[in-house]
Amino acid sequence: MWRILGACSCQRCVDLHRWRTDYNQRFHCHLKWGVYGLGFNPVTQDLWLGTEQHGIFRSTDNGFSWTRQSPPATSFDPAHGIRDGNIYGMTFDRNGNVLFGSQGGIRKSSKTGSGYTWTNVLTNHNTADGKGLGRDANGNLYYGHNHDPNDPTVVYRSTDDGNTWSAFDSGLPPSLEAHRFVVNTTDRKLYAVIEDGSSNNGWLYCTTNPVQMGASSPVSQEHDPPLSTRAKVVYHLPNQIRGAFHVILASGQTSCRCSNPENLSQP
Numbered sequence: 001m002w003r004i005l006g007a008c009s010c011q012r013c014v015d016l017h018r019w020r021t022d023y024n025q026r027f028h029c030h031l032k033w034g035v036y037g038l039g040f041n042p043v044t045q046d047l048w049l050g051t052e053q054h055g056i057f058r059s060t061d062n063g064f065s066w067t068r069q070s071p072p073a074t075s076f077d078p079a080h081g082i083r084d085g086n087i088y089g090m091t092f093d094r095n096g097n098v099l100f101g102s103q104g105g106i107r108k109s110s111k112t113g114s115g116y117t118w119t120n121v122l123t124n125h126n127t128a129d130g131k132g133l134g135r136d137a138n139g140n141l142y143y144g145h146n147h148d149p150n151d152p153t154v155v156y157r158s159t160d161d162g163n164t165w166s167a168f169d170s171g172l173p174p175s176l177e178a179h180r181f182v183v184n185t186t187d188r189k190l191y192a193v194i195e196d197g198s199s200n201n202g203w204l205y206c207t208t209n210p211v212q213m214g215a216s217s218p219v220s221q222e223h224d225p226p227l228s229t230r231a232k233v234v235y236h237l238p239n240q241i242r243g244a245f246h247v248i249l250a251s252g253q254t255s256c257r258c259s260n261p262e263n264l265s266q267p
Helices: none
Strands: 002-009 018-021 027-041 046-051 056-059 090-092 098-102 105-112 115-123 130-135 141-145 156-158 177-183 190-196 201-207 245-248 254-258
Touching: 027 090, 027 098, 046 098, 098 130, 098 141, 105 130, 130 190, 141 190
Parallel strands: 090 130, 130 177
Antiparallel strands: 002 201, 018 027, 027 046, 046 056, 090 098, 098 105, 105 115, 130 141, 141 156, 141 177, 177 190, 190 201, 245 254
C-alpha cells in the first residue's frame, strides 16, 4: 500500500551531457548521443551506463573507458536490437545480473564468456518506455514505465531476481508513471517519484509499511510439529543483516548460535 507525501507542478528541465564513441565502441569525451541511466553494481563492482538508442555500456576502470554490452536499438540492428533502445532505468539482482528497462520491457543479463546475453523477462507489447528500476536490501526489485493505456499498473515488483513480476501499486492512482525508487534506510520504506505524463504533474509517494528488514528486526519461524534433529533448514537473509541467529529445540535448548548469515550452514 502506498500513500502520497507531496506534489509539484513544473516543466521538466533536463541537463543532458552528450558523448561520443569511436568504432571500437570505447567512450571518449564529448560523446554524440544522450546518456539516460547510470548504475553501480555492488556485486561485480563495476559501472553501467544506459544510452539513447545505443544500448548499455560497462566500465571496469571507474568510468575511464566503456564497452558496449547489449545490442543497440532496432534502427541500428533490426535482427537483434532493442525496441526503441532508450535505457533510462537499471538495477542489479542478488547475483549481480543486470536488469534494464526499455520500450520492449525489462531485459536481464546472463554472463556468457567475456560478454552477456539478454532475456526479456517482462514484455511490454506497446510503446511506453520503461523508466524506473530499483531494489531494496532484501533483493526485491521494482519497475515503473511511461503511460500505457493498455497497462494501468504503475509499479511492478519481483521477489525472484526479476524472473517474474506482479503488480505492487495498491493505493496508487492507475495509469501514472513511476520514474524513481529509493529505500529510506531510516524507516525502511520505499519512496517513488510518480508523474502524470499528460500534465507533467508529479508526486512523491511512499509505502505505508517497510519493504525491508532493519538491522534490529527479529526473524523467527516456528515449526509444528517440531523438526527432527537431522532436519535441514535454509534461510535466505539480506547480506546487510548482521546479528545473532539461534536454533531452539523443542526442549528449549539452543543447538546453534551464529553471529552472521555466512555461518548459518554450521551444524
